[in-house]
Amino acid sequence: MKHSYRLLGAAVACCALAAAGVGAGPAYAAQNMLWINAPYETMLPGADADGAAPERSLDVDVSRDVANGSVPAGRLTVDVSEIASFARVSWPANCVPESEVEAVCDMPAMPSGTESVRAATFALRALPGADDGASGYVRYSAVAGKLTSHAGETRVAVANGPDLALGKVADRRDLTPGTRTSLPTTLANNGNRTAERTLLWLYASYGLDLEKRHANCEYREEGIGTFALCVLDEAVAPGQRYALPTELGVGKQALYERFDHSVRPYSDEALAEMRGDRTWTRGTDAELDLGPAASEPDTGPREDYESVVLEARNTADLRLTGSTVAGAAGDTVTARVTVHNDGPAWVASLGVGAAVATVSFRAPEGTTVTGLPEEDCWPSAGSASPRTYYCKTPIHLRDGASHTFEIPLRIDRVVPGARSTVATANDDPELSIRKFDPDLSNNSAEIVVNR
Template sequence: MKDPQRLLGAALVSCALAAGVGAGPAYAQENQLWISAPYETVLPGADADGGAPERSLAVRVSRDVADDRVPAGRLTVDVGEIASFARVSWPANCEPESEVKAVCDVPEMPAGTESVPAATFGLRALPGADVGASGYVRYSAVAGEATSHPAETRVGVGNGPDLGLSQADDQHGLRPGSRTSVRATLSNSGNRTADRTLLWLDASYGLRFEQRHANCEYRAHETGTSALCVLDEAVAPGQRYALNTGLGVGRNALYERFDHSVHPYSDEALEEMRGDWTWTRGTGAELDLRPLAAARAAAADPDLDPQDNYRAVMLNARNTADLKLGGSRVGGAAGDTVTARVTVLNRGPAWVASLGAGAAVATVRFRAPEGTTVGPLPEEDCWTAEDGTSPTTHFCRTPIYLHDKASYTFEIPLRIDRVVRGAHTTVATLNDDPELSIREFDPNLRNNSARIVVN
């Protein structure tokens, strides 16, 4: 089991991965479609009553460039490789051509539309299907002159619980100092019971857990607080529980994120998720699950399909953060290399973090002062524009988060080729990065530039 904390700062994890993609723009330019479908799914075998739960596969057709209309088309689905162990339920827009192939009507994509739903069909393991059997469902699509690269979903059969979390809605416009909650449904769509559940929670730095439960352990880290909870309620096939996490919205909240995941409990899984960190047990009332549906009895096994075990929710507050740029003055003789420092200070009141897109809080742009040359910059943080302009433009970026009242300093080596009294350059932030726009949260852009002065 991977450490869920590593998921922070990355792009949001989705439960369905693109199974087949094309390399170019769509219909009008390169006649290219993309097919998006789950990368993999596991069909539960027979449960205690002899039935097998059904899985759904949702397929979409998309394109890169949405400038032109793409006419209605067809999606071909081939289930020949899984026919020996699975039964397919075709939707109304799919016409079977044989026992193992169907053609589905795909609606047109008007100009401005990037994707459309193509088909959602059901799969169920056949009675007596061998556990461990596997094969691929394969797809292709055509619309007018546009065609797709082939795509596929791997389908297997297994026995075990299949815990999952519903996706809670993102929240916007939260008021700093207020309270909110994230509501989700914990369910088991497998064919075996999870006797106990291991629940992982992570609230970003501008949020706080309203309660510290006695059956949970907590640890603070740079970007927030994590919790590990052991839930003793058995979750049987078909069982659904309400999971409600109360959160306080801090005075420093802005772009916040709440992550949670569920796994069948084991001592090994708990120790792996604890890692080498220090955790502190809560002292409040135990966290319990409230059942939403009746349960059926079964035996315990590892989780069948972990693709829906993890969810992330974005919670944005109405707040501001004033970034201020500080420059420096340096001096030296011709031939010297000096270090100029540029500091990005977050004056608050909010901290700033890009926990979804993973963008830098601030990217600064600068050129070498007259008579100097910029020396080697750290490759992981800085780069040089390769546009042939003179003088050359350089860029450096901060980490993806900056706490309130905290600062981050760039060190810029400058070789003095010749002494020019009062040589200077302006360093300024890029305020319109589409991944994290400074203009949207910074109320004072006048202090987002500074000077490097040499001699």
């Protein structure tokens, strides 16, 4: 019903999670903005035979780009004018309606180190007689101090049918490589029609192992981890809730991991869409089945997509190597700087999308940097000379892998033995090298010209 398939935030596969800012320092010094975090889409079941319609809640969080420094209390503005003809809104105590279709909600402050806050949770219910398929957007904006948000929105529609949702799973920290961990969750139908079958999508990042390869699932391995598509044959009636267990191995290369899963009612078209043109391999272990849910309530199934962060006690030794180049005045030569990951862990920023490493350097004396790729590198702001340049790696680097930057240098005049130091920025608040790298002494190297 909701179809909010944020495949790793749509991010891991395309490695485009982080926007590189151009400024006086590395990419993480980009402008600090507020962001609205709300469901992409939610469905309101229509009224039943008695004229009653179930209530749905919308959780709206506000986050920011950089977690250092404090952000004062602010305001979230919610505009429901597009859904007023088919839905009723119940506002929480921290929201004050300014009209029939707009409310302003008090938003708590974000102390230093806090990445997000819950701004509001409000309830929606389809009006009696609401047309099946009626839809519109709830729109949001936020302000706190001098910071403003990008616009946010949630599509709301009335629909009669199954509405599958997953229970929340707590993040896992301090895991030990070589062990196993369990991620028990629940599958529920919050709609008003039975889901005869369920299509389950799974992703386990590279440092995790889906230990069972079930016969009713298909699997695909990629460099960033394992994907699975499973067809569950148990019918899930409205109001029913089942257990959906997952066992994961924590690999020796595990560090910053994530497990994502989503559900939707099965259809041949949906399965074909999610398979795409990629090759999948069917498992041979016992089928994955839904089981009876525990009697005690969990935090309540909310979304058809959930993501779990898993962190292991592990390290990864990043190491830089430089290069020596030579040429005559007027030549353009290519210096190469390589970031190596000597492991044992791989390093990945699968949520924020930060580069594994950002390196800084200046042109050696007598040379000028020319033609750096703009998508990966940028100069410091201002006209100070010599300028500092920054280049960033991709958002993941596997154990034993490396990434090389090619730096074109125009030799303006020959200075024998001219050199420049290249070093990693070790304190990016989004992915701090200092937190996982036990040996920072090898995190710098030199570019030497005409030794």
